[in-house]
Amino acid sequence: MSPPLNIALLAFPRCQVLDVTAPAMVFQAANDALGNMHYHVHILSADGGPIDTSSAVTLVTKSIHELDPSLVDTLLVAGGDEAGLQLLTANETVRRWAVKSSKVARRYGSICTGTFALADFGLLDGKRVATHWSACTTLAERWPDIIVDANAVFVTEGNLWTSAGVTTGIDMSLAMVAADLGDTVANLIARRLVLYARRPGYQSQFSAVLNAQSQAEAPFAELIEWIRENLTQQLDVPTLAARVSMSERTFLRHFARSMGETPARFIETLRLDQTRVYLASGMSLKEIAAKVGYLTAAQLSKAFDRRFGMSPLLFRELHRRGGCDAAG
Structure with missing residues (x-):
């Protein structure tokens, strides 16, 4: 049996705890699903020992010196607040270890604002990356050679993997497991974690539902949730009003003022967003149409092509080849 693959999760004081624990949970869940240790998860920091995160949780870590950088299969740097990141990047020992690890690792990357550490280490020049939405502008201004995708949940470019942060670390880690062990194992893990759906990398950091609820006037926030849960119903203006x-x-006047679009356009957005999730899962177009409220697959295809400039089947093929950002 091959030795376990070493997953190095680099933490530091004031890091975001979910940026560390979420990937750790996914990789360990893969071990549980397989019944053997395929991954050896290492939670590391500069000197080891307990570190206080930004979430009132203390992590017990090992020193980076306990894992030879040449033995790292996957390196992921957590995100955190600016002070913590500055301490991390100012540590020359950490810098040398991280750079050496990234050069030999099968893949390397970051969760959330961990991209700032990778950028400071000189590991992102000319690369396309994701980071937390609140940090996209700062990252792009500070390092103009980096291409910042402000929308994606996570981005892969060669052996570089970067995610938008917090819960998106789960999505990216699941994608890594899927690449290593197949979709069946990744889907089993997602089910164990009670995830609504595995999110592909191209999906926006903000769902249409979340965006809408954040700006909706009363009583539309509750209506939006009801619409999301009833996409197969007749959602015409009389019903919604x-x-x-x-x-x-x-209703039409207040909805348009609150949401910035007509009810018909908003409902189509919800249906097509859900369609993209189902397409990534491999579901047939006929099944998808029935689940999102279209009478036929042809009707769904027409709406999808009008919105994204490509057919659902082409979209699925591009996703399989890793080029699905064209419709993101």
């Missing part, structure tokens, strides 16, 4: 006890005319 009745749910919020408004006349149709008043």
